[in-house]
Amino acid sequence: MTARILALHGGLLALLPALHFLLPVYHHGNLARIMVLACYAIGYNLLFGYTGLLSLGHAMFFAAGMYGMGMALYHLGLGAELAFLAGIAAAGGLALVVGLLALRTVGVAFMIVTLMFSQAFYLAILLAARWTRGDEGLVLAGADRVLFGLDLTDPDIRFLLALGLFALCLSATLWLVRRPFGRVLVAIRENPERAELLGYDIFRHKLAAVVMSGLFSGAAGAAYGLMFGYVGASFAEVHFSIFPLLWVLLGGAGTVIGPFFGVLFMFYLIDISSGLTPAYMLVAGVALVLLTLFAPQGLMGEVRRRWLRWLP
Amino acid sequence: MEFGPYLMLAALEGAVTAAVLALMAAGLSLVFGVMRVVNVAHGEFYMLGAVLAFVVAGMAGGGALGFVAVLVAVPLIVAALAVAADVTVLKRVGYDPERTIVATIGILYIVQQVTLMGYGPDARPVAAPFNQRIALPWVEWGAGGPSLYWPWGLSITSYKLFVIGAAVVVLALLWVLMTRTRIGLVMRATQLDRETAQAFGIPVERVYALVFGLGAGLAALAGVLIVPIQQAHYLMGGDALLLSFIVVIIGGLGSLSGTLIAALLIGLSDGILSVFFSPTLAKIVATLLVALVLVFRPQGLMGKPER
Numbered sequence: 001m002t003a004r005i006l007a008l009h010g011g012l013l014a015l016l017p018a019l020h021f022l023l024p025v026y027h028h029g030n031l032a033r034i035m036v037l038a039c040y041a042i043g044y045n046l047l048f049g050y051t052g053l054l055s056l057g058h059a060m061f062f063a064a065g066m067y068g069m070g071m072a073l074y075h076l077g078l079g080a081e082l083a084f085l086a087g088i089a090a091a092g093g094l095a096l097v098v099g100l101l102a103l104r105t106v107g108v109a110f111m112i113v114t115l116m117f118s119q120a121f122y123l124a125i126l127l128a129a130r131w132t133r134g135d136e137g138l139v140l141a142g143a144d145r146v147l148f149g150l151d152l153t154d155p156d157i158r159f160l161l162a163l164g165l166f167a168l169c170l171s172a173t174l175w176l177v178r179r180p181f182g183r184v185l186v187a188i189r190e191n192p193e194r195a196e197l198l199g200y201d202i203f204r205h206k207l208a209a210v211v212m213s214g215l216f217s218g219a220a221g222a223a224y225g226l227m228f229g230y231v232g233a234s235f236a237e238v239h240f241s242i243f244p245l246l247w248v249l250l251g252g253a254g255t256v257i258g259p260f261f262g263v264l265f266m267f268y269l270i271d272i273s274s275g276l277t278p279a280y281m282l283v284a285g286v287a288l289v290l291l292t293l294f295a296p297q298g299l300m301g302e303v304r305r306r307w308l309r310w311l312p
Numbered sequence: 313m314e315f316g317p318y319l320m321l322a323a324l325e326g327a328v329t330a331a332v333l334a335l336m337a338a339g340l341s342l343v344f345g346v347m348r349v350v351n352v353a354h355g356e357f358y359m360l361g362a363v364l365a366f367v368v369a370g371m372a373g374g375g376a377l378g379f380v381a382v383l384v385a386v387p388l389i390v391a392a393l394a395v396a397a398d399v400t401v402l403k404r405v406g407y408d409p410e411r412t413i414v415a416t417i418g419i420l421y422i423v424q425q426v427t428l429m430g431y432g433p434d435a436r437p438v439a440a441p442f443n444q445r446i447a448l449p450w451v452e453w454g455a456g457g458p459s460l461y462w463p464w465g466l467s468i469t470s471y472k473l474f475v476i477g478a479a480v481v482v483l484a485l486l487w488v489l490m491t492r493t494r495i496g497l498v499m500r501a502t503q504l505d506r507e508t509a510q511a512f513g514i515p516v517e518r519v520y521a522l523v524f525g526l527g528a529g530l531a532a533l534a535g536v537l538i539v540p541i542q543q544a545h546y547l548m549g550g551d552a553l554l555l556s557f558i559v560v561i562i563g564g565l566g567s568l569s570g571t572l573i574a575a576l577l578i579g580l581s582d583g584i585l586s587v588f589f590s591p592t593l594a595k596i597v598a599t600l601l602v603a604l605v606l607v608f609r610p611q612g613l614m615g616k617p618e619r
Contacts, residue, residue, distance in 0.1 A: 054410050104607050108350050108409050112557065116603035119554070123596045238550075242417055249414065279429055285421025292405050292415040 005312055009174055012257060013167050020159055030271070032159045034263050035166040036224050041251070041259030042169045043216025044244035049253035050177055051209040052189030056111045056241050057118030058217055060098070063125065063236035065091040065218025070138050070231030071131065080147045084222050091218020092211055094121075099210035103203060115241070122236040137232030145226055158227050165223050166260070169216055174256045176212075177312055185209055186254075217244075239281075246284060249291050252300030256312050261299050317450045317466045323580060324448075328472045328541065330579025331479035332534045334572055336552060337559040338486060339530030341571045344560065346503045346523045349402070349412040355553025356423040357528040360390050361535025362544035363431050369438045379441035386536050387529040394528030398521045407520065420549075427546040440471040440540035475537045482533065483572065490568070499523060555582075558602045564611055 047053050068090025072083040102113045125132050145152040176182050187195040196202050225231045251262025274280040304311040340354045364386045372378040405411040447467045449460040490496040501509045502519045510516045563570030
């Protein structure tokens with residue numbers, strides 16, 4: 001039981017470094033981005049897939065991580081290591097505050113509240129243009145982007161660090177969802193009343209899920225900004241809250257490896273379609289509608305339903 | 313201009329915003345009230361109304377007759393599109409609240425991008441059928457008691473008055489439809505209890521399609537009315553959606569009278585607030601307020617608490 005789960009996830013993590021030597025330059029760069037974005041999707045999945053809370057405002061956590069890192073690096077002149085931690089802390093703090101407020105609501109109200117908080121966060125970034133440079137964003141100098149002596153402008157190092165972060169996030173989630181804590185989250189998703197009746201403190205478990213989800217998203221945001229040298233307000237827009245929902249739905253909500261495949265599939269779907277038409281959001285829209293209609297379980301959800309019942 | 317006339321001008325402009333907002337929010341509130349789903353694509357129906365107004369006005373020719381054609385045809389076209397979306401997508405996800413939100417986000421992107429590809433990224437105006445400037449008087453307290461005078465700049469156009477009047481008439485008709493007709497009764501029955509309504513032989517799915525079409529038609533009508541004042545642009549739906557969300561939430565989800573009061577409140581205060589504060593700050597305060605209202609008073613300011 002445990003052996004095959006370890007084999008599957010370990011196999012994926014072993015395959016990725018092999019791709020490092022095999023892929024052509026273009027796809028090598030893409031995969032680095034995909035792995036960082038997959039961490040964002042993993043964070044989203046923890047809340048949506050496992051706890052059953054649909055947030056429409058996750059871009060604020062991604063952007064909090066990104067701006068927390070960028071501002072610390074750009075204005076305070078902290079090293080990349082400390083700035084990265086500052087980004088994660090900013091996202092975690094924001095998630096705690098938002099969680100304390102938004103978790104008083106459920107269902108549709110929760111979606112709208114997270115959407116509104118995220119919109120306010122985005123507008124606040126534009127308002128504070130003096131420090132954030134508004135729409136233009138901050139461009140981080142290459143000389144600042146050195147993490148423990150590793151130069152992040154080098155694509156090979158970028159790929160390996162992205163892989164490291166992804167491996168960390170993937171194994172942390174795998175460990176988390178198989179512990180009693182993760183089981184309680186699933187219980188809350190399936191039947192909150194019964195979970196409460198069994199004596200679990202629902203609010204604290206949900207809050208912990210929001211904060212952890214925010215930490216993962218923030219780590220992804222901080223890493224994305226650090227690796228690609230740009231911190232921009234477009235990462236806080238509504239679109240960027242919809243994307244993780246799309247990735248997770250596509251890959252399979254409530255599966256550990258689903259988010260990665262969701263990001264992979266969507267990234268290349270948009271990559272290929274934007275070569276054909278400039279209106280790539282049309283593809284995203286059609287994908288969303290088709291998914292809700294025909295495969296609400298997503299790719300890995302279907303795999304689990306048909307073949308691998310043990311998939312965590 | 314002195315402060316008094318200035319405030320009156322802001323209030324008049326606010327009343328025009330409130331009229332359009334009330335139409336749009338009434339549609340959103342109706343859909344939420346009866347169907348219990350949030351239609352994120354509502355702003356796009358408003359945008360479609362404005363964009364199609366430009367297209368149909370081009371085909372029907374200008375003048376008052378052309379505008380009447382637009383006023384009748386465009387909401388019907390948009391309502392038909394919405395009914396098609398309801399039957400092909402929403403019905404098949406079973407009106408599950410969360411899946412409906414995801415599906416309507418998809419519809420939003422599709423409508424927006426198709427409009428961008430067909431209509432282009434430009435903002436285009438439609439000429440108002442009539443547009444006389446009406447100067448307004450202001451009372452001055454002089455030495456010899458109150459006297460009327462016409463301050464420079466204090467005026468409104470006849471078209472803006474028409475927008476306010478049209479919104480009042482349409483909302484009154486909606487109220488009559490909901491409270492005095494058989495179809496309104498059927499809608500309210502469906503709203504109260506879907507299963508029981510079905511058990512009494514009400515074709516619930518057809519009622520849902522009708523309500524979804526009606527809601528979209530109201531948004532499209534708002535779009536048609538606004539297009540001689542603002543221009544038609546493919547991204548205009550986003551801000552309108554946000555504002556009508558705010559109105560519906562402040563007024564209490566699903567309560568029509570609350571929605572109207574909130575539309576007046578938001579429309580008027582939006583006109584006056586944006587005079588004194590930076591628009592971005594005003595938007596931040598508004599969005600945070602909505603979020604906090606939902607957190608601490610989920611039934612809205614006017615709504616009754618759920619039992």
